[in-house]
Amino acid sequence: MDIILGIKVKDSVILATSKAVTRGISVLKDDDDKSRELSTHTLMTFTGEAGDTVQFAEYIQANIQLHDIRENYELSPNAVSSFVRQELAKSLRTRKPFQVNVLIGGYDIKTESPELYQIDYLGTKVSLPYAAHGYSGFYTFSLLDHHYRSDMTTEDGLKLLKLCIEELERRMPVDFKGVIVKIVDKEGIRVVDDL
Amino acid sequence: MGSRRYDSRTTIFSPEGRLYQVEYALESISHAGTAIGIMAEDGIVLAAERKVTSTLLEQDTSTEKLYKLNDNITVAVAGLTADAEILINTARVFAQNYLQTYNEDIPVEVLVRKLSDIKQGYTQHGGLRPFGVSFIYAGYDERLGYQLFTSNPSGNYTGWKAISVGANTSAAQTLLQMEFKDDIKLEGAIELALKTLSKTTDSSALTYDRVEFATIKKGENNKVYQKIYKPEEIKQLLSKAGITKKSEDGEDTAMN
Amino acid sequence: MSGYDRALSIFSPDGHIFQVEYALEAVKRGTCSVGIKGEDCVVLGCERRSTLKLQDTRITPSKISKIDNHIILSFSGLNADSRILIEKARIEAQSHKLTLEDPVSIEYLTRYIAGVQQRYTQSGGVRPFGVSTLIAGFDPNDNKPRLYQTEPSGIYSSWTAQTIGRNSKTVREFLENNYNKDEPPKNKEECIKLTVKSLLEVVQTGAKNIEITVVRPNNDIITLDNDEIDKYVQEIEQEKKQQQEEDKKKKKPSST
Numbered sequence: 001m002d003i004i005l006g007i008k009v010k011d012s013v014i015l016a017t018s019k020a021v022t023r024g025i026s027v028l029k030d031d032d033d034k035s036r037e038l039s040t041h042t043l044m045t046f047t048g049e050a051g052d053t054v055q056f057a058e059y060i061q062a063n064i065q066l067h068d069i070r071e072n073y074e075l076s077p078n079a080v081s082s083f084v085r086q087e088l089a090k091s092l093r094t095r096k097p098f099q100v101n102v103l104i105g106g107y108d109i110k111t112e113s114p115e116l117y118q119i120d121y122l123g124t125k126v127s128l129p130y131a132a133h134g135y136s137g138f139y140t141f142s143l144l145d146h147h148y149r150s151d152m153t154t155e156d157g158l159k160l161l162k163l164c165i166e167e168l169e170r171r172m173p174v175d176f177k178g179v180i181v182k183i184v185d186k187e188g189i190r191v192v193d194d195l
Numbered sequence: 196m197g198s199r200r201y202d203s204r205t206t207i208f209s210p211e212g213r214l215y216q217v218e219y220a221l222e223s224i225s226h227a228g229t230a231i232g233i234m235a236e237d238g239i240v241l242a243a244e245r246k247v248t249s250t251l252l253e254q255d256t257s258t259e260k261l262y263k264l265n266d267n268i269t270v271a272v273a274g275l276t277a278d279a280e281i282l283i284n285t286a287r288v289f290a291q292n293y294l295q296t297y298n299e300d301i302p303v304e305v306l307v308r309k310l311s312d313i314k315q316g317y318t319q320h321g322g323l324r325p326f327g328v329s330f331i332y333a334g335y336d337e338r339l340g341y342q343l344f345t346s347n348p349s350g351n352y353t354g355w356k357a358i359s360v361g362a363n364t365s366a367a368q369t370l371l372q373m374e375f376k377d378d379i380k381l382e383g384a385i386e387l388a389l390k391t392l393s394k395t396t397d398s399s400a401l402t403y404d405r406v407e408f409a410t411i412k413k414g415e416n417n418k419v420y421q422k423i424y425k426p427e428e429i430k431q432l433l434s435k436a437g438i439t440k441k442s443e444d445g446e447d448t449a450m451n
Numbered sequence: 452m453s454g455y456d457r458a459l460s461i462f463s464p465d466g467h468i469f470q471v472e473y474a475l476e477a478v479k480r481g482t483c484s485v486g487i488k489g490e491d492c493v494v495l496g497c498e499r500r501s502t503l504k505l506q507d508t509r510i511t512p513s514k515i516s517k518i519d520n521h522i523i524l525s526f527s528g529l530n531a532d533s534r535i536l537i538e539k540a541r542i543e544a545q546s547h548k549l550t551l552e553d554p555v556s557i558e559y560l561t562r563y564i565a566g567v568q569q570r571y572t573q574s575g576g577v578r579p580f581g582v583s584t585l586i587a588g589f590d591p592n593d594n595k596p597r598l599y600q601t602e603p604s605g606i607y608s609s610w611t612a613q614t615i616g617r618n619s620k621t622v623r624e625f626l627e628n629n630y631n632k633d634e635p636p637k638n639k640e641e642c643i644k645l646t647v648k649s650l651l652e653v654v655q656t657g658a659k660n661i662e663i664t665v666v667r668p669n670n671d672i673i674t675l676d677n678d679e680i681d682k683y684v685q686e687i688e689q690e691k692k693q694q695q696e697e698d699k700k701k702k703k704p705s706s707t
Contacts, residue, residue: 062549069517069541071305073338075297082298110337207578210469212476214581234507304510308534315531320577342510350531354510372504 002034002047003136003168003176006103008116008129009157010150012185013105014192016161017045018176030177038064040188042080042106047133048121049099056091056100060084077106081117081125089123097121101133105184114185139171140164154183162195217318220325220348223274229361229395230260230271231388232331233371234343238381238412239333241271242388244361244396244405260407261423265290267300267335269409269421273361274328274348282310282326303334303342307352315350325349329360333411335419341411357387363395370394381412389436401438403430470579471572474528474603477581481527483616484514485649486585487626488596489642490635492667493587495525496646498616498653499660513674515662519544519554520670521588524564527616528582528603536580540564556590557597561607569605579603583615589668611635618653625652639665643675647683658684 003018021029035045036057044060046053064083068074075083081104091098104117118124118131130144131137147160158181165179181192209215230243243260259276263269264286272279289309293301310330317323325348332344345360346352357375359367370391379387388408393401408424424432433439462468484497497514515525518540526533543563547555555563564584572579586599600615601607612630614622626649636642643663654660658681664674 058549062545065548066541066545069519069545070538071302072517073302076299079297079299083296086296208470208473208477208581210473210476212473212478212480212581214477311531312534312538315535319532319535319571319580339510343507344510349529350534352512354507354512355505356507357505368505375505 001172001174001176002134003165003179004034004045004047004101004103004133005136005140005161005164005179006045006105006116006118006128006131007144007148007157007161008105008114008150009152009154011114012107012154012157012183013043013114013116014154014157014161014181014183015043015045015103015105016165016179016181017047018179020175020177021050022174023050027175027177033180035180035182036061037189038080038104039068039074041074041109041184041186042077042104043182043184043189044084044102044104046100046102048101052098053100056087056098057102060087074109076108076110077104077115077117078108080104080106081115081119085119085123085125088119088121092121092123103131103133105182107184107186109186112186135172136164136168139168143167154185158192158195165195214318214349217325217349220274220327221329223327224329224347224360225362225364227273227361228260229359229363229367229392230273230331231357231359231367231371231391232271232333232343232345232355233357233375233379233384233388234333234341234355235379235381235384238384238410239335239341239343240381240384240388241269241331241333241409242392243271243273243407244392244401245407247405258407258423261409263421263423264306264332264334265294265300266421267411267419268303268306269333269411269423271331271333271360271407271409272328273331275326278326279328279330282313282328282330285313286310300336302336302338303332303344304339306334307332307344307346311346311350311352313350314346314348318348318350331358331360333409335411335413359391359395362397367391367395381410385410385432386436389432389438393438401433403433403439406433408432468572468604471604474579474581475583478528478583478603478615479617479619481529481582481616482514483614483618483622483650483653484525484527484585485612485614485622485626485646486525486587486598486600486610487612487630487642487646487649488598488610488635489639490637491594491596492639492642492665493589493596493598494639494642494646494663494665495523495585495587496643496650496661496663497525497527498650499662501656501660513662515664515674517672518560518586518588519548520672521554521591521666522557522560522586523588523664523666523672524584524586525664526582526584527619528580532580532582533584536564536567536582536584539567554591557586557588557599558609561586561599561601565601565605565607568601568603572604585613585615588666594668614649621652622649625649639667644683644687647680648687651684651687657681 005016007014017034019031020027021032046057099121101120106115118126228244233240260272262283290301314326317325329347335341343355357371374387406429408429411421414420482498482500486495495515516537518524544555568580571577584601598610600613612626661680666672
């Protein structure tokens with residue numbers, strides 16, 4: 001029931017994840033951050049099997065950071081997402097695969113373009129203008145289909161995201177304790193304090 | 196003979212802190228056919244001289260000094276060809292693995308470092324001799340554009356604007372230092388490479404069957420492509436650079 | 452020296468492990484590195500082997516490397532060996548962070564590197580690393596400058612100012628005379644200046660053969676470019692000249 005959404009606009013990518021950690025019928029935590037910074041300009045949000053998610057995300061994070069220190073150079077979001085896809089595809093063919101789905105938002109400083117990738121635990125990678133995993137897509141894709149423009153400003157993107165969150169709050173049967181919103185653009189990654 | 200005790204195994208320091216096996220490998224390379232690399236503003240040239248052992252040898256079928264590693268990188272070899280091919284195979288697999296993982300071509304230095312690390316391993320772990328090869332790598336990547344590297348049996352690698360390895364390198368390097376300009380164009384680099392090679396060759400004349408030649412440059416739609424020249428094309432290059440003719444003169448004077 | 456220096460990890464009757472001692476010789480043959488603690492920074496500097504005219508400094512590997520965002524390392528000895536150590540150290544730094552959340556402390560990383568070096572003095576079929584390292588940085592959330600040294604034997608030690616490699620004796624004497632333990636260089640600039648000054652004791656060719664990297668708290672790592680180093684070199688030479696002139700003036704009246 002985690003919310004995990006991403007919208008790519010003209011100069012940035014906006015990523016939102018729900019703050020609730022639930023187990024069975026209880027909410028354990030209401031300020032969870034389901035994202036990890038992979039590098040200065042690449043952010044990964046994740047959902048899936050509890051435990052797998054953080055383990056996988058931090059493993060990826062360590063590897064990307066190792067790369068950046070070794071080469072003194074940041075991998076492009078496309079290269080990062082390809083690496084993540086390969087790791088999931090490799091894991092799928094082991095005895096106990098990671099059950100993790102991710103969104104990767106990044107800003108390619110070389111081509112000066114925002115990028116958004118959706119990757120699932122089967123190793124399917126797609127580049128998309130807006131993306132979600134799990135239920136959140138069912139509630140929000142109609143809104144996104146209707147209002148989304150690829151040349152939107154970040155501000156308009158946030159407005160659109162707000163519509164989506166309001167819809168989720170209205171229609172979802174459970175309380176997901178709100179969302180953490182982060183923006184990736186040429187300046188790097190920052191948190192949006194109030195949507 | 197004082198060094199006899201230390202040179203039998205690669206994994207041993209001599210009392211002066213030297214690795215004799217590595218130094219001997221370097222020595223063997225200094226007898227190998229010369230290879231030259233020159234980086235121009237708009238591309239890179241690799242040229243190498245091969246030793247012709249017999250006129251009956253089929254020359255046209257394969258290169259033995261120049262190898263493509265992937266779409267963006269070519270190497271020139273000086274030293275033991277058999278050793279080189281092992282490393283080249285490894286490099287090709289590594290480059291494709293990188294492409295598969297990241298969906299991007301491998302940066303030149305990453306591949307150079309990978310091969311150099313393998314070479315280093317053979318100087319530190321027991322029971323092995325070092326690789327008897329030096330490479331000149333000519334490559335291109337998005338980050339740093341055209342790049343020219345060398346690596347040697349010790350596992351060291353260095354970046355260059357123009358460099359030679361193999362026999363007569365010091366003579367070749369002096370010539371390159373005099374003639375190389377930072378704003379040299381590929382056309383000029385081709386000529387410089389051939390001239391340097393012809394002036395430093397041990398044989399009386401530089402003929403097309405002794406030369407291997409390759410370039411890397413950007414073609415249409417900014418795509419990098421490499422070309423390994425065919426014997427016919429080398430013939431043309433040599434006469435265009437005025438080397439074929441000059442060498443005939445040289446022979447005449449030598450006969451007088 | 453009757454065969455006890457051949458098998459790698461063997462004591463001689465008088466208690467020497469020759470391969471380790473010879474590895475130290477390899478370190479002495481390497482270009483010089485200097486590390487100096489300031490009040491709020493640590494500076495690593497090193498001599499860059501004579502850059503030939505055609506070398507491409509843009510892509511030639513540096514002798515000072517970043518291990519993690521808060522640690523830098525410089526070395527003297529075999530370049531290729533150092534890459535292997537650096538790679539191991541970088542992996543350990545990230546792996547430590549992955550399992551324990553916190554970045555490695557400088558001492559932990561030093562101990563790790565020294566441990567690797569020790570292992571290579573006691574394992575079968577390998578020679579020791581021909582490398583000494585200087586490791587500098589600040590622990591996470593800490594303002595105390597740290598500077599360590601490791602050696603081929605696996606020994607490590609903490610220093611206020613230290614130098615390794617070729618001519619290190621000269622440089623150490625300079626440091627011993629010019630570094631006041633109770634009053635370390637107050638700021639970055641003073642610390643860099645002292646580092647450059649100490650290197651100039653053995654580097655004749657000035658800024659183009661010097662590398663400088665400064666580390667300060669909170670992952671602040673800066674590598675100086677050639678022009679910046681040159682400013683310090685000019686300043687130091689100016690001061691030397693003035694000093695000489697003053698000395699002359701002083702001498703004159705006394706002699707007349």
